[in-house]
Amino acid sequence: MSETRQVIIQATNVKKTYHDNGVPVQAVRGISLTIYQGDFLVIAGPSGSGKTTLLNMLGALDPPTEGEVIFEGEPLYTKTRKQLADLRLEKIGFVFQAYNLIPVLSALENVEFPMMLKGIPEKERRQRAQAILTDLGIGDLAHKRPNEMSGGQQQRVAVARAIGNNPTVVLADEPTANLDSVTGNALLDLMERMNREKHITFVFSSHDPKVIQRARRLVRLRDGVIVEEEVQK
Amino acid sequence: MKIGWRNLWRNKRRTVVTIAAITFATAVFMFTRGMQYGTYEVNIREITRLFSGPLQIQHRDYQDTPNLFHSFVLSDSLVQQVTTVPGVRAVTPRVYTEGLIAFNHNSMGVTLIAVDPRTEPQVTTIHQKIKQGTFLQPGHRWEIVAGEKLLKNLNAAVGDTVVLLTQGFDGSMGNMKFTIVGSLRTGARELDQFGVFMALPDAWELLTMAGRVHALVVDVDNLKRLYATQKALQKRLQKTPLVVLNWEELLPEFKQGMELDNLSGLLFLVLLVIVVAFGILNTLLMSITERFREFGIMLSVGMTNERLAVVVFWEGIFLMLIGLLLGVSIAGVVNYYVQLHPIVFGGELAKISEEYGFLPVLSNTVEPRVWIQTIVSIGSISLLALVYPLFKVLHLEPLKGLRYT
Numbered sequence: 001m002s003e004t005r006q007v008i009i010q011a012t013n014v015k016k017t018y019h020d021n022g023v024p025v026q027a028v029r030g031i032s033l034t035i036y037q038g039d040f041l042v043i044a045g046p047s048g049s050g051k052t053t054l055l056n057m058l059g060a061l062d063p064p065t066e067g068e069v070i071f072e073g074e075p076l077y078t079k080t081r082k083q084l085a086d087l088r089l090e091k092i093g094f095v096f097q098a099y100n101l102i103p104v105l106s107a108l109e110n111v112e113f114p115m116m117l118k119g120i121p122e123k124e125r126r127q128r129a130q131a132i133l134t135d136l137g138i139g140d141l142a143h144k145r146p147n148e149m150s151g152g153q154q155q156r157v158a159v160a161r162a163i164g165n166n167p168t169v170v171l172a173d174e175p176t177a178n179l180d181s182v183t184g185n186a187l188l189d190l191m192e193r194m195n196r197e198k199h200i201t202f203v204f205s206s207h208d209p210k211v212i213q214r215a216r217r218l219v220r221l222r223d224g225v226i227v228e229e230e231v232q233k
Numbered sequence: 234m235k236i237g238w239r240n241l242w243r244n245k246r247r248t249v250v251t252i253a254a255i256t257f258a259t260a261v262f263m264f265t266r267g268m269q270y271g272t273y274e275v276n277i278r279e280i281t282r283l284f285s286g287p288l289q290i291q292h293r294d295y296q297d298t299p300n301l302f303h304s305f306v307l308s309d310s311l312v313q314q315v316t317t318v319p320g321v322r323a324v325t326p327r328v329y330t331e332g333l334i335a336f337n338h339n340s341m342g343v344t345l346i347a348v349d350p351r352t353e354p355q356v357t358t359i360h361q362k363i364k365q366g367t368f369l370q371p372g373h374r375w376e377i378v379a380g381e382k383l384l385k386n387l388n389a390a391v392g393d394t395v396v397l398l399t400q401g402f403d404g405s406m407g408n409m410k411f412t413i414v415g416s417l418r419t420g421a422r423e424l425d426q427f428g429v430f431m432a433l434p435d436a437w438e439l440l441t442m443a444g445r446v447h448a449l450v451v452d453v454d455n456l457k458r459l460y461a462t463q464k465a466l467q468k469r470l471q472k473t474p475l476v477v478l479n480w481e482e483l484l485p486e487f488k489q490g491m492e493l494d495n496l497s498g499l500l501f502l503v504l505l506v507i508v509v510a511f512g513i514l515n516t517l518l519m520s521i522t523e524r525f526r527e528f529g530i531m532l533s534v535g536m537t538n539e540r541l542a543v544v545v546f547w548e549g550i551f552l553m554l555i556g557l558l559l560g561v562s563i564a565g566v567v568n569y570y571v572q573l574h575p576i577v578f579g580g581e582l583a584k585i586s587e588e589y590g591f592l593p594v595l596s597n598t599v600e601p602r603v604w605i606q607t608i609v610s611i612g613s614i615s616l617l618a619l620v621y622p623l624f625k626v627l628h629l630e631p632l633k634g635l636r637y638t
Contacts, residue, residue: 061533061632082537089535100530100635104239114534161534 006037007073008169008201009058014067016053016224027053029224030067035169035203040195042204042215050224051205052173058203059092059171060084072168089117093162093200097174099154101146101161107133107153108142111160118165132160136190152183156190163194169201170194176208188214237547244520251516252556255615258509259560260567262502263607264597267568269498271598272591273491275575278456279592280487281480282358283419286325286450287459288466289483290315293476295447296483301330301402304445305475315449318469320462322454325352326446328436332399334379334429336389343383343429345399347436356452359419359430366391366415369432376432378415380425391416397429402442409439420592451477490591506614513618517549521622522637528626529634542626546619553615557608564607571597 016028028050035041035058043051056062057069063077070076071087079087088094101110108129115125133139136156146154155175162170172191176184188210194200204211212218220228241248281287295303305311307326315324328347333340350369354360360368364381377395379387389395391413398408411431419425437443453462459479466477481488521528531541575596578586583593 056632059533082539085532085535085537087535088533092535094533096530096635100526100533102236102527102530104236104243113531117535117540165535 007034008037008039008071009033009035010070011054011058011064012068012070014054014057014064014069016050016057016062017065027224028057028064031221031224031226032067033058033219033226035201037168037201038195038199039201039203039217040192040215041202041217041219042206042212043219043221044205044207044212044215045221046207049221051207051221053224054221055171055173055203055205059094060088089114090165091168093165093167093170095155095158095162095170095172095175097177099146099151099158099178101154101157103146106143106145107138107149107157107160110146110157111164114161114165129160129164132164133157136160150183151178152180152187155179155183155187159187159190159194163198163200167200169203172202172204172206174206174208175204176206176211181210184208184210234547237544238551240520240524240544240548241551247516247520248552251513251552252559254509254512254516255553255556255611256559256563258505259557259607259611260564261505262611263561263564263603264567265498265502266606267564267597267599267603268571268595269495270600270603271568271572271575271596272594273495274598275594275596276487276491276592277480279358279594280421280484282452283362283421284357284359284424285480285483286356287453287456287480288451288463289478290324290449290451290466290470290475291447291478293474296476296478299329299447301400301440301442304328304442304447305473306444307446307449311473312449314469315451315466318462318465320453320455320458320465322452323352323355324452325349325356325450326433327448327450328433328440328442328445329447330399330436330440332397332429334383334387335396335398336387336393339387339389341383341387342427343379343397344423344427345397345436346428346430347433348430349433356450359417359424362417362419363415364418366413368415369430370414371432373414373432375409375411375435376414377411378417378430379413380428381416381418382422382426383428384413384416386426389413397431397439399439401440402445405441407439407441409435411435494591502610506610509611510614510618513549513552513615514621517545517552517618517622518625520548521545521625525629525634525637527634528629529631529637532629532631532634538627538629541629542623545623545626549615549619549622553612556615557611560611561604561607565599565604568597568599568603571595572599 011031011033013030013032014028015030018025018027031054043054045051057064060076068075111129111132112125130142133142138153138156141149141153176187191202192214195202218230219226292303292305312324315321326349330345332343332345334343351371368378369376384390393413394410395413396408396410401407453459463477463479528541575594577594586593
């Protein structure tokens with residue numbers, strides 16, 4: 001790993017404590033991690049190891065209880081709620097385990113949604129969204145609603161939505177968890193291609209071996225701490 | 234707006250129920266308010282046309298101290314002065330006093346009302362309320378028309394001769410024999426039980442007050458311009474000891490009755506509006522809470538809470554507009570129909586109505602103030618019901634939304 005690569009996110013000794021019915025639960029116990037431009041990084045670990053919590057803290061969704069997250073050189077959680085929303089809109093794409101598409105919108109409109117929030121004119125965003133869907137092999141499903149699509153198709157739409165605004169980084173939380181192995185592999189092929197061709201940085205949280213095998217950087221978590229970090233390819 | 238509109242139809246049943254609640258409230262509000270205003274209008278029109286007239290010119294002290302001396306001379310020039318004021322349609326003179334009526338061994342206190350049989354029908358409808366016999370005829374002397382209940386209590390009938398006894402203008406006691414030529418049924422208790430009508434010349438002789446009257450009853454072209462006409466008349470009569478009183482000043486108890494009825498109607502409407510507000514609030518909250526996860530997605534991909542609140546606001550606005558539109562459309566048709574075909578009721582309801590000085594009739598109206606009050610009231614309360622759901626949306630955190638089950 002070249003240390004001269006541009007740093008996108010730097011987490012320093014981040015900790016997160018939740019309160020479950022008044023009982024404090026330490027989900028992340030002090031993690032320092034740097035994400036570089038072009039990374040294809042997998043945060044692996046068993047359930048409850050703190051993967052999703054870490055991903056949320058990196059993605060401007062959940063402030064750490066302690067520690068600091070720097071995004072492109074600026075502290076993340078000193079920003080206002082609106083600034084954080086703008087940052088998510090401009091710089092971060094999310095892919096969730098449960099697809100999390102907006103059910104009342106068609107595939108095309110779901111992909112357009114962040115573009116619309118960004119203020120891209122309707123004609124332009126429609127063309128862009130259609131082009132992305134076509135690129136991801138689901139151009140013919142543009143006018144289908146999420147409930148008319150399979151899980152794999154929905155997750156492709158979720159990827160299309162995540163990359164629609166040309167984000168700096170895509171954070172994918174267990175993206176293959178609800179997919180069969182063929183569909184999961186196809187989706188990973190797609191994201192690898194995006195990473196390779198469009199230089200989009202991907203950070204996954206997963207315990208799926210398919211995903212872990214593809215990682216170029218692998219970070220293993222257990223009980224809220226990093227237990228292993230390796231560069232696989 | 235687009236997302237707000239689509240969200241409405243995701244749960245059709247919930248949307249239909251909410252719209253139905255708003256529609257129902259709007260229609261009931263507009264119908265009730267319209268019925269109040271419409272019925273008041275009919276009562277004011279009919280009651281003033283029946284007897285009091287919309288305006289009366291009186292001696293300035295008569296209203297507070299009604300007696301024979303607080304009268305004025307009826308002159309052609311005075312009538313000319315009054316009838317040439319713009320808005321005045323017709324005038325008729327009157328004399329009022331108290332007296333005693335006697336028939337066989339029965340006698341009773343009565344209100345004597347002397348009218349001009351030629352001009353009275355141009356101003357009031359009292360001549361149309363004859364139950365039996367005829368109304369007073371011009372030129373006929375020593376005839377009276379009396380209330381139906383009065384005749385019943387007196388055991389007298391049309392054609393009988395009665396004696397009227399009263400104090401005259403000069404202090405003497407006047408008494409004369411009169412023939413009953415007609416009985417009246419007006420629906421107004423004071424006239425039906427105590428009213429005796431006679432011609433002015435007979436009253437002037439009985440009361441020794443030739444040429445003097447207590448009131449000039451004035452009818453106007455347009456009731457909506459009543460106060461302007463009253464003001465113009467008062468200005469015309471400013472150098473005289475006469476005052477111009479409108480129906481509200483002439484019939485204060487009737488006015489108070491209407492105000493009381495209006496208040497109780499408003500109270501009912503306030504309760505209705507509060508119930509509807511909670512209904513709307515409940516539906517909106519349910520609709521928002523069950524979409525917390527979806528809202529979480531929107532927030533996580535970069536939507537701000539403020540923009541999300543705008544989506545929810547539009548949903549509320551669409552619900553409100555559809556409900557209001559349907560409600561005012563339904564009520565508009567019903568109100569107009571009832572205005573054209575007033576509901577006349579009888580039996581106990583009619584008696585109760587008469588007890589309170591109202592006609593036993595329910596009418597309605599489609600005048601602008603009914604539409605405006607309905608739209609403003611239901612619109613405001615619907616907007617108010619949106620405040621808490623919007624507050625929840627404005628404070629929703631993306632992760633809490635995403636994790637909501």
